[in-house]
Amino acid sequence: MIHNQTVIEQRPAPSSAIGPLAWLRTNLFSDPINTIFTLIGLYVLYLLVVPTVQWAFINADWVGTTREDCSREGACWVFVNARFTQFIYGLYPRAEIWRANIVFAGFFTLIAWLAIPRLPFKRWVAVFALVGFPVVAYVLLHGGYFDLPRVPTHRWGGLMLTLLLATVGMVGALPIGIVLALGRRSNMPIVKSFCVVFIEFWRGVPLITVLFMASVMLPLFMPSGISVDRLVRALIGLTLFQSAYMAEVIRGGLQAIPKGQEEAAAALGMTYWKRMGLIVLPQALKMMIPGIVNTFISLFKDTTLVMIIGLFDLLGIVQAALADSRWLGFSLEGYVFAAFMFWIFCFSMSRYSQYLERKLNTGHKR
């Protein structure tokens, strides 16, 4: 038997159920209390956003070279503009900036190469990044070889110095941290106690004390005539300090790996280093990505502390620029710029770590 069936055409859901309006209704205006809070929230947002936008964009002055070009009604980005080169390279001689540019270009190319999965020769690029590139960067930045004029480290600064401190700190702290974490879990009493003492010592003192010790006390203990460059002192202090934190993060990862994994590996006849390198560490490090990146980000921000030992990192050079009598009174603009730069780098690190987690699919995601 055949019925004449009128098929009801498929129609989109009513606008009250989907779309932005529905979203607003369910999430922001679902009941009177919710509506009131939404309105209050909107008002607070209005109070905050309007003056900020007006200050930072609408009333702001962008072009010019001196403070006279600023109306003072809004932000004076002229200041940041005039000082931009300095904020990036510090007091690096203007004529030699091309050297810093090559290092910057190399640095970002290598990072991109290692971060983008499609590109080949990862292993060789990584070896070059860890072994070859630091040498190239040192020769270029410091000079004194191949007819390059010497640029002493006290002229290095700005974003360049911040990146240098952070990169050396990260690259140095990770292996030292792994070794310390393994040492702390070791059965050998001397190795174990050394690692415990080392970690607890460096975790027990504030970074600012470490830097002060390195810059104020160390020179007095050195034999006369021998002085270690203050940047090197800061780098060593920063790396050792960070490696202690890294060690504890990695130890957390090691503890999360069931003991059966290591025992099974041992049953297969693997040596200690094979068990660690092939079975335990790959799992532990994968799981510890958020913790490791957290440490990296905090290290990146901690680099600003080198300001107190007279190194001009990004924040330090901004503050030094604020003391120029021709640019007095633009501290807000300077600090906003520094904050923005830091945000860019920290945010990209955090995004990359999230991507890495998804890609490695740790299976521990909740």
Add this chain to the structure above:
Amino acid sequence: MLNKKHLVLLASAGAITLAGVATAQADTLEDTRSRGAVQCGVSDGLPGFSAPDDSGEWQGLDVDVCRAVAAAVLGDADAVNYISLNAVERFTALQSGEVDVLSRNTTWTTVRDTTLGLNFTGVTFYDGQGFLVSSDLGVSSADELDGAAICIQSGTTTELNLADYFRANGMEFDPIVFDTSDQTVGGFQAGRCDVLTSDTSQLAALRIQLDDPDSAIILPDVISKEPLGPVVRQGDDLWFNIVKWSLFAMLNAEEYGITSENVDDMLSSENPDVARLLGQDGNYGEAMQLEADWAYNIISQVGNYGESFERNVGMGSPLEIERGVNALWTQGGVQYAPPIR
């Protein structure tokens, strides 16, 4: 038994012995010549005294001292390595030999001069604590500040000087303490206080940061003595003399009317004082192991004291600090250099 005091004594004795070891490396002049540059410790940013300008070159009154020494010793005022130092590490840096001259708005006091193994070579700027008041207040002297609310940037000497001054004059005040100069200016601007106090050299810099700098005036009264000057290591008298006379040369040049512009014309001057200073009559640099044209180099490359003052902190700069007590003795100030002869 060792108590805390003994420990402190022991520690400082240790520090001094170490400092002694460091100062034993005597020949700063030789080191400077072989390095080809003067290592100069400056502040990491103080308006008018030392700060990098837009092109990254250091500028300021303190910086000019370094430049003068470099001009005298090496004949090139640009042959200076500037090491920025904070207040805590400045003396260590000098003791350990990291810097040859410390020119970092350092107040000359008994304790610093006698216990640190250091010597002050002169005074580049006679500073002192002063007051910034809103011009609406109608006050013209610090005596009229009884009962005022006063904004202070935290730092005990400023507060103590203020308390001393008000007690000595039988007046009351209401202190409002801030952490940074930005906050202090903000507090003053928002009307939290009627008066802002700090060193006069800094008041000028704070005043510029007001929305309307003309709405505030700096009172003429100065309630403390803060003579700022360059410092060198004790035990190297030759270097001490060089730094000392570099500053004296700048002061004498101003007194004799020699500027960076007219110094070449002045070479043929009949005035015996000028001829001696510029090395045209006798060689007064010889005893300091310098060339005869040491002072000529300073004046032609850095300028005389007055030029440096006006350019960095005086009327030629945004700070617009009056010469006042920093004027030459011939013009009612106290800047006085011994004669060159």
